[in-house]
Amino acid sequence: MSAQLRNFTGSRIFWPVVILVGLVIVDVIAFPGFLDITVKEGHLFGAPIDILRNGAPTLLIGVGMTLVIATRGIDLSVGSIAAISGAVVSALLLNSPTPDNPWTVVQAVGIALILGFILGVWNGTLVAYLKIQPIIATLILMTAGRGVAMLITEGQILTLHSKPFEWFGSGFIVGFPVAVVIAAVVLILTMLVVRRSALGMFIESVGINPEASRQAGIRSRGLLLGIYAFCALLAALAGLIITSDQTAADANNTGLFIELDAILAVVIGGTSLMGGRFSLIGTLVGVLVIQTLVTTVYIVGIPPVATMVFKAVVVIAVSLLQSPTTNEKFANWRKDRRRPTPTKAIEPKREKVSA
Amino acid sequence: MKKYAAIAAFGAAALTLAGCSSDGGTDEATEGATAAAGETEAAAAGDAGDMVVGFAQVGAESGWRTANTNDIQRAFSDAGIELKFSDAQQKQENQIKAIRSYIQQGVDIISFSPVVETGWDAVLNEAKAAGIPVILTDRSVDSTDDSLYESFLGSDFVLEGNKAGEWVVNEYADADSVKIIQLEGTTGAAPAIDRAEGFIDIIGADPKFEIVASQTGDFTRAGGKEVTEALLKSNPDVDLIYAHNDDMGLGAIEAIEAAGLEPGVDIKIVTVDAVHDGMQALADGKINFIVECSPLLGDQLVEIATAVYNGETVDKRIVTEETTFTQDEAIAALPERAY
Numbered sequence: 001m002s003a004q005l006r007n008f009t010g011s012r013i014f015w016p017v018v019i020l021v022g023l024v025i026v027d028v029i030a031f032p033g034f035l036d037i038t039v040k041e042g043h044l045f046g047a048p049i050d051i052l053r054n055g056a057p058t059l060l061i062g063v064g065m066t067l068v069i070a071t072r073g074i075d076l077s078v079g080s081i082a083a084i085s086g087a088v089v090s091a092l093l094l095n096s097p098t099p100d101n102p103w104t105v106v107q108a109v110g111i112a113l114i115l116g117f118i119l120g121v122w123n124g125t126l127v128a129y130l131k132i133q134p135i136i137a138t139l140i141l142m143t144a145g146r147g148v149a150m151l152i153t154e155g156q157i158l159t160l161h162s163k164p165f166e167w168f169g170s171g172f173i174v175g176f177p178v179a180v181v182i183a184a185v186v187l188i189l190t191m192l193v194v195r196r197s198a199l200g201m202f203i204e205s206v207g208i209n210p211e212a213s214r215q216a217g218i219r220s221r222g223l224l225l226g227i228y229a230f231c232a233l234l235a236a237l238a239g240l241i242i243t244s245d246q247t248a249a250d251a252n253n254t255g256l257f258i259e260l261d262a263i264l265a266v267v268i269g270g271t272s273l274m275g276g277r278f279s280l281i282g283t284l285v286g287v288l289v290i291q292t293l294v295t296t297v298y299i300v301g302i303p304p305v306a307t308m309v310f311k312a313v314v315v316i317a318v319s320l321l322q323s324p325t326t327n328e329k330f331a332n333w334r335k336d337r338r339r340p341t342p343t344k345a346i347e348p349k350r351e352k353v354s355a
Numbered sequence: 356m357k358k359y360a361a362i363a364a365f366g367a368a369a370l371t372l373a374g375c376s377s378d379g380g381t382d383e384a385t386e387g388a389t390a391a392a393g394e395t396e397a398a399a400a401g402d403a404g405d406m407v408v409g410f411a412q413v414g415a416e417s418g419w420r421t422a423n424t425n426d427i428q429r430a431f432s433d434a435g436i437e438l439k440f441s442d443a444q445q446k447q448e449n450q451i452k453a454i455r456s457y458i459q460q461g462v463d464i465i466s467f468s469p470v471v472e473t474g475w476d477a478v479l480n481e482a483k484a485a486g487i488p489v490i491l492t493d494r495s496v497d498s499t500d501d502s503l504y505e506s507f508l509g510s511d512f513v514l515e516g517n518k519a520g521e522w523v524v525n526e527y528a529d530a531d532s533v534k535i536i537q538l539e540g541t542t543g544a545a546p547a548i549d550r551a552e553g554f555i556d557i558i559g560a561d562p563k564f565e566i567v568a569s570q571t572g573d574f575t576r577a578g579g580k581e582v583t584e585a586l587l588k589s590n591p592d593v594d595l596i597y598a599h600n601d602d603m604g605l606g607a608i609e610a611i612e613a614a615g616l617e618p619g620v621d622i623k624i625v626t627v628d629a630v631h632d633g634m635q636a637l638a639d640g641k642i643n644f645i646v647e648c649s650p651l652l653g654d655q656l657v658e659i660a661t662a663v664y665n666g667e668t669v670d671k672r673i674v675t676e677e678t679t680f681t682q683d684e685a686i687a688a689l690p691e692r693a694y
Contacts, residue, residue, distance in 0.1 A: 031589040155415030298585035304571040
């Protein structure tokens with residue numbers, strides 16, 4: 001048991017989990033009913049459920065982003081792809097004579113997802129075949145994509161009235177919000193596929209050394225293309241959930257800055273931006289930290305002008321706690337305290353600094 | 356009429372001289388000349404028809420803004436005045452670029468809705484140096500030097516907050532205590548600051564009104580929904596939501612419905628703007644009161660631009676004509692609303 005505990009305290013997600021628990025404790029102090037979950041009109045209702053549902057789009061994008069980052073890449077275009085998919089589905093439903101027909105909705109959703117996938121193939125082609133740096137390659141769609149979404153909506157906020165489509169954002173499956181179920185299924189399936197097959201290892205090896213993996217026989221270009229396409233597909237799905245949740249396509253604001261939230265979640269979760277090892281569970285914890293942080297601001301009543309500073313402080317705390325250098329210092333400090341004579345402890349420390 | 360013909364002819368000459376910069380120049384000059392000769396066009400076309408106005412819009416962030424854009428474009432096109440239009444996508448640097456490009460093109464009047472209040476002195480001085488008058492619409496700038504612009508046409512946001520506050524005071528005249536959640540606009544934006552100030556000025560006089568929570572929803576539906584969702588959990592006994600725009604109010608409606616309550620009855624909602632979706636919700640009884648913040652200022656802008664162009668002095672501050680709507684008024688007004 002104690003070995004397991006030590007394993008956990010040494011793991012990369014230990015500190016993010018500590019912060020998450022800390023935020024929840026703050027919320028419970030500010031509002032004792034924070035963790036209450038009740039059943040209202042046949043579904044679960046409560047602040048934790050809101051956190052899960054509002055975090056679902058970020059988690060979907062975070063899953064794709066984790067894999068992209070593991071290949072030493074980055075995808076900045078996810079927010080714009082989400083906006084495009086929301087715009088496309090809204091335009092299709094608004095121009096359809098039968099927006100309440102489930103089959104119409106299935107078709108519109110299908111078209112939006114296929115379009116997202118195609119945009120991902122575009123990203124992947126730029127990165128894998130034309131060898132453009134990922135940050136530049138995806139920057140193109142990040143800026144142009146929102147323009148495309150604006151063209152589709154003609155700069156308007158398109159309000160939707162389609163019952164079957166609203167199910168995505170505000171419907172329930174056995175008491176759980178649809179968005180949460182979708183995100184959970186995607187997370188679990190992705191974890192199974194990357195961990196139960198060699199795919200995860202391929203991704204990590206491409207991220208650590210693309211050339212060596214190529215020589216070892218991994219088709220890194222096809223793999224990269226596939227991962228960017230998968231990431232964009234999830235972004236399109238997230239766009240549908242956001243659009244359905246607010247029952248309107250808002251080309252300006254749908255998925256705005258969600259790429260930064262997703263990247264932050266991935267990093268908080270312990271996946272290195274240098275590529276290689278990745279942790280999907282870590283990303284889940286990262287998303288929960290970010291979303292709980294947002295809710296904490298409202299519950300504790302932090303004034304809007306101070307919100308950004310508050311968020312920054314928490315993020316800095318997580319990063320510092322996670323950093324290997326701080327951890328090492330912290331470990332040394334603990335060792336120092338255990339040792340009776342301080343003089344001996346200082347010596348190895350000096351060696352380390354000089355080395 | 357002779358005078359107008361002369362002006363039109365002069366304008367035609369000027370446009371022919373400047374014709375190399377735009378292909379449409381000669382066409383319009385001919386148009387102006389024929390109009391004056393035939394004496395068919397209104398006087399405005401004679402003395403403003405050759406005027407070129409550059410308008411730098413904030414963006415297309417809301418239905419309100421889109422209605423604003425459409426009305427300005429319609430008004431200038433009706434008046435036969437050439438309008439150069441740009442969209443800054445809510446970024447100040449884009450807007451400054453657009454204004455600089457208008458200065459280089461040598462337009463006659465520059466008009467814009469500032470994205471933020473500060474940081475305009477440099478570019479406005481450039482316009483002043485080039486002798487191009489500037490008219491602000493909808494939002495003002497925070498500058499000590501008010502000679503940098505000719506006039507500011509727009510809503511009085513403090514007054515809007517006052518109107519919302521007055522309705523609340525009347526509505527709850529018999530209540531003992533009223534708990535209010537305020538959904539603020541984008542932090543630091545003039546409408547957010549002024550609408551909060553105007554509201555508190557009125558309700559602050561009576562201690563029974565208590566703002567239990569005030570958070571920003573960034574003027575968006577998603578923001579309004581997320582904030583309301585969280586605040587309803589920690590303040591379940593809230594009586595009223597005051598949202599700084601319709602979109603956040605619409606988001607709040609969704610959050611209230613999700614909590615199993617009835618918006619407009621269990622929790623009353625007051626918003627500002629009166630865009631179409633908001634008016635629909637008001638007519639449906641989900642919002643209780645909307646203070647109009649009219650985006651339809653195109654005709655007033657044309658009038659001011661023409662006056663400035665003709666060298667007349669205009670007021671530094673011109674308030675847009677606006678009203679308020681109750682649920683019954685919304686039902687009556689909805690069929691003929693332009694936006």
